[in-house]
Amino acid sequence: MQHKVIDTQDVVIRFAGDSGDGMQLTGTLFADASALYGNEISTFPDYPAEIRAPHGTVSGVSGFQVHVGSIEINTPGDFCDVLVAMNPAALKANAKWAKPTATIIVDTDTFDEAGIVRAGFKTLDPVTELKVEDRNIIYSPITTLTKESLKDSGMDNKAIIRCKNMFTLGMCFFMFNRPLEFTYAYLEKKFKKKPQLIEPNKKVLFDGFNYASNIHAIANTYTIQPARQEKGTYRNISGNQATAWGLIAASEKSGVPLFCGSYPITPATAILEELAIHKNLGVKTLQAEDEIAGICTAIGAAYAGNFAVTTTSGPGLSLKSEALGLAMITELPLVLVDVQRSGPSTGIPTKTEQTDLNQALYGRNGECPIAIIAAHSPSHCFDAAFYAGKYAMEHMMPVILLTEGFLGNGSEPWKIPSMKDYPAIKPPFIDSCEGQYKPYQRNPETFARYWAVPGKAGLEHRVGGLEKNTEGVISSDPLNHEKMCAERAEKVARLANYIPDQEVIGDKKGEILIVGWGGTFGHLYTAVKEFHAEGKSVSLAHFDFINPLPKNTAEIFGNFKKIIVCELNSGHFVDYLRAKLPQFKYMQYNKVQGQPFIVKEIVDAVNNIL
């Protein structure tokens, strides 16, 4: 039995089991309890596309990683301090993520010959075969203990076995000195309609806690003090929930009712689900018959005067392309949220990537530039969605909000903002006009046209996908077409006058500038902090605004000797920068594995060019 001292500033725990073992819930409950305790957290669900993949196989392993700390936490962590492996396949799939000092909890009941063979081991000794015998391995008969704990509960065997994740959670709560109250409260709420399940679940959680304290296998427990966070009220929030709330916030600020037309797609569905709850705030959701109807109902709603939203992921963005062009040429406000996932085609639906940027930038017929905003953390999805709504409505155009599966499913504590601190949203509604209404007359500053909502006498007009002149009459006149294309592009370009300047983290002038965008922020920022700790001049410019780019972008780039653009694709943003700002030389670091960066690979990549 080895005794290890683990850094108590931060701990990474990875829960892994069969996709039916409830690992996502276990991880979420651990994360929520830690957040409520006052720790910084960051989570990363890593699950297969199959709801119930073949039992006991590596392809069916579902994982949930949570990083808990008393210090600032920006990533779910690269490698884990504690790995929970509910079966041999989970151990096989995740052993590579265990630090050399890691503690590994295994359910020995599942490590029988059949289980080991099903996981594809060559020998009957998985621990040796995986070369993890030097880790602190806690062998516990979790299934047996759960059955024992609940033998008098009146539950059937199947239901009892489903509770083994709660037993495991109890063990982890003991190891990390987490209070049980938060989870008790959760269970009471969850099983409000099945009260007979409340006590058994509490019992098995408590028994797991006591078991861990009674066995001597766990020599050390770890205390992670609450983080020194800014004063205020906090809550835990996932990226998809924050996106939904940011959209509702934009609706409230503008006074324009929110309409979301959408079609379920992984990993974006949770936004539609979240919006569907909030009818109390006037939110209308329409689950359409397909992706195209999702965006088209939204376009209809925009014409009729609602704040229109459609949510999707990569394949859905492909299907929505033509309609997105329609929203662009009719100059109607629309927010399209793309929670990016691994592609092309169906790709690896549950895995994260940034491979839709090219599609967002260029994926339409004709001259069709569209504003693009990217969210950089789960809680930042709120602001990103709010501003996407503000710019869409005030500038009368579709805005693509890019988030990622990593952000959408990930969660973190969030200091709750106050709506009074957000700017007003003033869409350019028009109530009357003199003479015939001209639908494509523009505001000379923003180049936005006006929003003439049906129902207002005297403003009758027609819009559509056919090219028109300012008066709204169909026109195939060559010079009119060129003028209208230029005006629509100019409107998008002028958004640069309204977005904030790009910020630089670290020295404003120096050796190396790391450039990133979207959900890689946490990893890039953590890497930069490591360089700063070593006294190295490495700065970070992380872009929330992709199109248009902030106006000071060139100025920033000019202050650094080397620029390295890091992104989870083959180089979409770097190619865009090369086209937009060709005066600079760019290096790039790319990863297309359906996985987030790990901090170490960024550090290594930058060290290679230092």
Place this chain on the structure above:
Amino acid sequence: MKYTAQDFKSNQEVRWCPGCGDHAVLASLQRALPEVCEALGYTKERFVFVSGIGCSSRLPYYMNTFGFHSIHGRATAISTGMKVANPTLTIWQATGDGDALAIGGNHFIHAIRRNIDINIVLFNNQIYGLTKGQYSPTSKLGAITKTSPYGTVEHPFTPGALVLGARGTFFARSLDSEINLNKEIFVAAAKHDGTSVTEMLVNCVIFNDGAHATISDRENREDRTITLRHGQPMIFGKNKDKGLILDGQKLKVVKIGENGITEKDILVHDATTVETGIHSLLIEMKYPEYPVALGIIRDVKDMTYDDNVRDQLLEVKSKSTITCMDELLHSGATWEVK
């Protein structure tokens, strides 16, 4: 305010081919809407005309109302969003057999299933006109077109059957040139709560001239079509001497006065019955075995999507304790850092 047809005419030049059946449908609509306004107390600015792509989809430009000429097949989805977003609008949709039944088939059936309160006018000329003469989902089996030089090898849709299959609550059929009947249908469609589908059999003079001629020729029209009216016996023919009876599970054409048949034996049309049986038989009637059914075949009451959305919103609102964003932000589990 009292309107005339003139109020609904836009200042834009109508660009359909001379002799195209669409002209007559447009005129019927422009004549029907003043009556709709009078009957329902509507003002002109609440009308929105939505369309997809195709010859008939140019219609919104010719109506002096709000209009949205969208993309191929998607008008139904756009109309749906409009109505849900702003239920005070009166939405009319112009669509063709290709637009509604081929590329837009999915949206078409789902709008009908939801029974969203929009009025769909389906211009069925059994051909793709704007792309210059390819077969459509309603072209007759064997139709020779540019993309079927040896004849089509697929069955056409019967649009009304599709409407019934999708739980449709209103279906009417007419001929482009039947301006008075069209007007009557459009007024009823406007009064109907839910999706109304009016199939207009229109003639494409250029690419499919005479597609409906066997039934639409003035000479034979009365003998080869039957105009159904709710509560009236199903009698037709130049001499009003033919009728429909139920023979087993089929309809049968009979002559009044022959084989002891009197007017009392003739079926009476009930457009309001929820049962689809007779409606389905009427919709499927084809010449020469039967007269082709015109008029309002089905007009039944059912809940509408837009009403249900509104009611649910109000109900949830009345029960919720969260009334604004700040309250939502602070709902659920939160903690204080001091």
